[in-house]
Amino acid sequence: MEYFSLILPSLLRGTVISIELFVATLIFALPLGLPIALGENSKVAPVRWFCKGFVYVFRGTPLMLQLFFFYFFFPIYLNIRWNAFPVAVLTFVLNYSAYFAEIYRGGIKSIGAGQYEAAHSLGLSKWQTFKDVVLPQMTRIVIPPVSNEVITLVKDTALASCIALADLMRVAQSTVNRDGTLTAYIIAAGIYLIFTAIATVVLGKMEDRYSKYEEVA
Amino acid sequence: MALLEMKHIVKEYPNCKALNDVSLSVEPGETVAIIGPSGSGKSTLLRCVNCLVRITSGEIELDGKIFASSNPESMVGDRKGAQIADKSGNTEAQYLPEKQLKEAVCETGMVFQHFNLFPHMTCLENITYAPIKVKGIDRAKAVSRGEELLALVGLSAKRDEYPGRLSGGQKQRIAIARALAMDPDVMLFDEPTSALDPEITGEVLSVMRQLSDANTTMIVVTHEMGFAKEVADRVIFMNEGRIVEEGTPKEIFEAPKSVRLKEFLGAMLKA
Numbered sequence: 335m336e337y338f339s340l341i342l343p344s345l346l347r348g349t350v351i352s353i354e355l356f357v358a359t360l361i362f363a364l365p366l367g368l369p370i371a372l373g374e375n376s377k378v379a380p381v382r383w384f385c386k387g388f389v390y391v392f393r394g395t396p397l398m399l400q401l402f403f404f405y406f407f408f409p410i411y412l413n414i415r416w417n418a419f420p421v422a423v424l425t426f427v428l429n430y431s432a433y434f435a436e437i438y439r440g441g442i443k444s445i446g447a448g449q450y451e452a453a454h455s456l457g458l459s460k461w462q463t464f465k466d467v468v469l470p471q472m473t474r475i476v477i478p479p480v481s482n483e484v485i486t487l488v489k490d491t492a493l494a495s496c497i498a499l500a501d502l503m504r505v506a507q508s509t510v511n512r513d514g515t516l517t518a519y520i521i522a523a524g525i526y527l528i529f530t531a532i533a534t535v536v537l538g539k540m541e542d543r544y545s546k547y548e549e550v551a
Numbered sequence: 552m553a554l555l556e557m558k559h560i561v562k563e564y565p566n567c568k569a570l571n572d573v574s575l576s577v578e579p580g581e582t583v584a585i586i587g588p589s590g591s592g593k594s595t596l597l598r599c600v601n602c603l604v605r606i607t608s609g610e611i612e613l614d615g616k617i618f619a620s621s622n623p624e625s626m627v628g629d630r631k632g633a634q635i636a637d638k639s640g641n642t643e644a645q646y647l648p649e650k651q652l653k654e655a656v657c658e659t660g661m662v663f664q665h666f667n668l669f670p671h672m673t674c675l676e677n678i679t680y681a682p683i684k685v686k687g688i689d690r691a692k693a694v695s696r697g698e699e700l701l702a703l704v705g706l707s708a709k710r711d712e713y714p715g716r717l718s719g720g721q722k723q724r725i726a727i728a729r730a731l732a733m734d735p736d737v738m739l740f741d742e743p744t745s746a747l748d749p750e751i752t753g754e755v756l757s758v759m760r761q762l763s764d765a766n767t768t769m770i771v772v773t774h775e776m777g778f779a780k781e782v783a784d785r786v787i788f789m790n791e792g793r794i795v796e797e798g799t800p801k802e803i804f805e806a807p808k809s810v811r812l813k814e815f816l817g818a819m820l821k822a
């Protein structure tokens with residue numbers, strides 16, 4: 335018990351960093367996925383290729399490799415020193431926006447032609463159609479798959495420990511290395527579980543809120 | 552003067568000619584029923600009127616304004632009629648520019664086979680969205696007009712319900728109210744009852760009958776021969792992208808002239 339209260343404060347400091355990474359990733363990646371998804375369907379070929387290439391690369395390579403790449407890229411090629419945290423945020427945002435883009439694209443695709451035809455017949459502009467017809471329906475459709483990614487992200491933040499970010503995972507690991515007991519791992523596991531549970535509940539609430547107009551067929 | 556004047560409409564798809572020289576003129580207040588076998592071009596013709604389909608050649612005039620023409624002697628807005636080929640080799644008639652074309656589209660109200668209501672909006676929101684956002688009508692006015700229309704289609708109680716909670720017949724009645732809310736000059740119905748169970752088509756048809764009685768200009772593509780017979784002022788029979796025969800319901804149903812129409816009516820009676 336004494337050992338527990340001894341190591342808890344440093345683990346909690348790590349937790350704060352993990353949460354910061356988690357929140358920053360979502361704040362940027364959730365919206366960024368949308369223009370990429372639209373770009374993938376763009377009529378302009380170079381835009382389409384760029385967005386498809388972006389998604390292909392970031393979903394097709396290990397997140398850990400991407401972390402190392404950006405960690406060393408700035409000092410080696412641009413001669414700038416970046417701390418681990420901004421590098422981790424940048425990498426996670428790019429990686430997760432690629433995943434979100436793919437989900438959004440699927441959501442947009444599943445909206446039937448009839449909705450666009452109705453919007454056209456009522457004289458809606460392209461922008462009104464997107465904003466008030468497509469986007470709300472897409473949001474409803476993508477909540478479950480986005481929720482899955484968000485829960486994966488809770489755990490994925492641990493990968494940032496590989497570029498020496500002092501997150502929960504890294505703190506737990508160094509504590510275990512130093513003290514030779516697994517207690518820190520167990521506490522860390524408990525903390526991850528708590529956050530997964532919170533995320534599940536919050537996302538479930540959102541899903542309920544958006545399903546109010548669902549077909550009850 | 553005719554409200555809608557379609558002249559020599561041709562619509563070509565890469566692998567077929569959906570409309571082959573179709574001319575149709577509709578007078579204000581008239582109810583026109585279009586019948587014909589599957590694939591004869593009925594939907595295509597209707598969709599040309601609200602620009603969901605762009606014609607290859609011909610001319611469409613709505614309310615005295617030509618919005619599409621391939622005839623160099625006609626003026627489409629301030630441009631001459633023409634046939635325009637795009638990069639992929641498709642040809643289409645000269646159309647009005649986007650903004651003016653939208654005004655023409657707003658003069659038509661379309662009712663679809665599968666309703667196409669916006670599932671994330673309540674019934675009232677479905678009805679008032681376009682008047683408010685497209686026509687810029689004052690919200691309070693749009694809402695009170697929306698409530699009138701809900702009453703007209705007999706669904707005042709469903710004002711704040713989402714379409715997902717409605718039966719097919721109710722959805723279609725809301726869709727009719729939504730189209731009417733834009734105050735269109737002509738209402739277009741594309742098989743409005745085909746997706747409904749036979750026992751509930753009546754509630755939709757009776758709303759349409761009411762509209763027809765109130766002198767709404769309507770073009771109705773339908774498989775409901777009873778409706779065409781009783782409500783239409785004129786019936787048009789299409790086959791293979793052409794109008795084969797047209798006349799009063801009496802002429803079409805009691806004295807069909809062409810072999811194709813006789814066959815078609817025979818098949819419909821058996822079904």
Ligand SMILES: Nc1ncnc2c1ncn2[C@@H]1O[C@H](COP(=O)(O)OP(=O)(O)OP(=O)(O)O)[C@@H](O)[C@H]1O
Nearest residue numbers: 564565567568569588589590591592593594595596
């Ligand atoms: N987008 C399209 N691309 C290619 N061909 C099309 C397209 N839309 C319609 N067609 C063709 O045009 C012809 C007329 O189709 P249309 O939908 O107008 O027929 P319809 O009379 O409405 O038939 P139904 O009673 O089955 O609804 C058909 O041969 C159809 O295959």
Ligand SMILES: [Mg+2]
Nearest residue numbers: 593594595741
């Ligand atoms: Mg059809």
